[in-house]
Amino acid sequence: MELYAKALSFAIPFFLLLIIIEEFAARKMKKQVNRGMDTISSLSSGMTNTLKNLMGLSIAIVSYAWLVDKVALFDIKSTFLVYVLAFIGIDFVGYWSHRFDHKVNAFWNRHIVHHSSEEFNLSCALRQSISAIIGIYFFLYIPMAFLGIPAEVVAIIAPIHLFAQFWYHTRLIDKMGFLEHIIVTPSHHRVHHAINDIYLDKNLGQIFIFWDKIFGTFQEEREEEPPVYGVKKPVNTWNPLIINYVHFWALIQDAWRTKSWWDKLRIWFMPTGWRPSDVAERYPWAYWKNAFDQVKYDSKPSRQLLVWSWVQMIVAFGMVFHVLISFVNFQYLEVMLYAVFMMVSIFAYTSLMDKSKISIPAEVLRLTMGFGLFYWTGGWFGLDALIPGAGYTVLAFLLLSFLMTVWLIQKESKQSVKEVPAQSFAAGT
Known part of the structure; x- marks a missing residue:
């Protein structure tokens, strides 16, 4: 944890500098990419995530160190190739954990805060969860553990992999030529953050875009379909702690209200947005059916x-x-x-x-x-x-x-x- 705190003490000022540069560049390009309250909410969300991590409020059901010790088939040393394999392996894990977060009702609560901003800029990259306390995706690390990739290598690569996801949260960079076929670019990630029907749950890769192309979740950004950002069911608050649990609270209410015991149980593991029919009829949700009808949340501050x-x-x-x-x-x-x-x-x-x-x-x-x-x-x-x-x-x-x-x-x-x-x-x- 001391290493994590030290890494953040260097990374955070760098992130803030890039956010300021993005704002100056946007003004020079005569584009608006930030709204005051939204940016404050994003930066505040980043702080809550940092605090949660410093408190050690993350529980691993099975640690990677234990896993690699029990199932490793090879004993390999920390060479450059091992670090490359670790990076690719972590990205593979990232793709599938990201996909589960989008597709499973209960798991969406772990990720909704990241999508909650109705803007798309570098600051919204800092909207990270405090509700994802239990590490439920340990099984995705089994292939890496089989190969015997050392735990200390994963510990070094994991924060690098996380920080490398910051830069592409921007509207100021257009498509990037041949890189569009290899890595996740701003264009790819704009698609991912959009609520347009054609873009929903697409481009789930974190560093490499080829996972989406292999597993059928790729969608190119279309000029005739500009992305509209946020979530279909708007959170309507700037408070990051509320945003972190707004979907979970909605699920609790639906599970309580439905008369079907089967629905009370399965609602948590159904596709994201699924609701019991009796509850959906009596307690309809307001959401953006057409993305272009979106009215952004605005508390109209003085x-x-x-x-x-x-x-x-x-x-x-x-x-x-x-x-x-x-x-x-x-x-x-x-x-x-x-x-x-x-x-x-x-x-x-x-x-x-x-x-x-x-x-x-x-x-x-x-x-x-x-x-x-x-x-x-x-x-x-x-x-x-x-x-x-x-x-x-x-x-x-x-x-x-x-x-x-x-x-x-x-x-x-x-x-x-x-x-x-x-x-x-x-x-x-």
Whole structure:
């Protein structure tokens, strides 16, 4: 985990730099690729995923190290070829796990947050799940384990493989010639993030596009069919913690409401979007039947709310970065408490972005936790050694945050939140 924290402390500033470059390039090209609230939501989602990983909230039913130790047929050394095989193997696993996430009702909840943005830009690449806690795809690693690819090689290649998926989340790069036949390009991935019927559940590859061509899930981006981004059943919130469980909650409701015991059991493993017929009739879902009818979610923030949301996100990022660079010096309990505090913080300010009144009790909890942590750590998790008076500065900001939230909720409640009209009612993914 220390290696993961160190890698992220280098990778995240690089990602942010590329996001800024993309925005400047888009403006020069007279294109809009970012919306303020959407970008804040994406970056905040990335922070929740980082915090979850730092807390170690990922459970492997069967670890790869155990698997390779038990079933390896060969004893191979860590040569360059082994690293290449590991990269290809991890990408093969990535294709199939990605495909299962798209095709199975319960598994879609593990992935919906990544597709929830109605924009397509580099920041939406950071929308990563906190709900995928249990590693259920260990069986996909069996071919690699049979070959005897060492666990330490997989541990090195896995984060590289993950980071390599960042760059192609952009609308600014057109088709890339012969590379379109080998790797996943921005054009391929625009298709993947689209809700157009022709594009749904296509181009599931993560680095290599040939998996899609081999297994029949490839779709080329068509000039006459511009991609429309998001999910068929819109999430209608900026809060990444809510987005992570919105589909799971819908499944729970359907399983509870249906009268059929068979449907209560099978709903979890049916194709994504499947619903019991009795529930679908009584409780229809609003979703975009025609992608081009989409009306993007917009909480219509005032300038004050938008600016304050950026301030909150920047402060939150600074705190998460503090956890990353100080991780090696923290006890596990300190990491857990800091991370929980940050989760509450992100929930509070993203709820405010939605103009939800739940942001006020969330801020009360955040403020209470802040004072408790200040007392417990005798400052703010050692930050005072780097920045004199940091602890008192944090407390002052938390108090200001509470007061700003109360004021903004009162102010913004006078404006109506934009309602997304229902275009049709049926099961959608």
